[in-house]
Amino acid sequence: MYSLVLSAELSGVTDLRPKDTEENPYFYTFKVQCTSCREIHPNWVSFNRFEKLEVPGSRGEANFVWKCRLCTRTHSASITAAPTAYELSQKKEQKVIEFDCRGLEFTEFKADGEWEAKGAESSTPFSGVDLSDGEWYDYDEKAGEEVSIKDFVPLNPRPMLQSLVNEDIIVRLKWGHTEYKGQLVSVDSYMNIQLANTEEFIEGKSTGSLGQVLIRLVAFASASISSSPRDVTYHTHCRDV
Structure with a gap:
């Protein structure tokens, strides 16, 4: 979507x-x-x-x-x-x-x-x-x-994300209750974003640390700035690095 x-x-x-x-x-x-x-x-x-x-x-x-x-x-x-x-x-x-x-x-x-x-x-x-x-x-x-x-x-998502490099963000999977919290390392022209020190949460409960994670943003859904860390909601595919 x-x-x-x-x-x-x-x-x-x-x-x-x-x-x-x-x-x-x-x-x-x-x-x-x-x-x-x-x-x-x-x-x-x-x-x-x-x-x-x-x-x-x-x-x-x-x-x-x-x-x-x-x-x-x-x-x-x-x-x-x-x-x-x-x-x-x-x-x-x-x-x-x-x-x-x-x-x-x-x-x-x-x-x-x-x-x-x-x-x-x-x-x-x-x-x-x-x-x-x-x-x-x-x-x-x-x-x-x-x-x-x-x-x-x-709103164009890539410049917005680039401005958040080195900050802690939350990436929430649009279709479910999974969240990834970590430091934004990079975002490329294909809208792949890399997080460091990543923690996974399912329905608000921590499932463990994943370290480096690469997330493919297939389509920009919405973005809003909350209290720290920043909250960025996307429709995504995700895989560990």
Whole structure:
């Protein structure tokens, strides 16, 4: 699974989301990378959650089907649910939409298309919100104040992780109750991270020390900063070094 995680500074508005209906679908625009050969497609790709395409070689369908030009493998992605609202009252980093990715990763997001929000106190609806430049300004007549969205940023996991090198972090497996606590040694371009002095915990109970551990992050899920050590949640594969 891959989650689009956004960070923004909201002033006077809340419930920010893409305007995404069957009559007026939102086209999600990304740079895409093959997880087999690590080739990144040079162009932006766009798709919506209502159009279904056949996946070659299977009986399934997906919202996005892509054949890597380098290794010629066919990959797909589907949007699992409607987008959730980015709320003023919640933490700054919030998950907006989730994708089921098969053989690919989305590495960059471009906020093309219309977004919508509402007044935080007045519930005044705002449509046609353009975030392509990372900011938006308007005036809420009912509330009598200027409203804005600033510093709108899709989060890229690798720079964030690189800033945590030499710090103690927690890596929590998304599908279960297993955690790995250790010192972040390195993160490479393939999103492999190395931990030192690693301890494994299952359902909060220590199962022992593992020493050096290499963890493969197959898709960025979410990240939040807690009290020390820092807490980083991912969908992962893990193996000891």
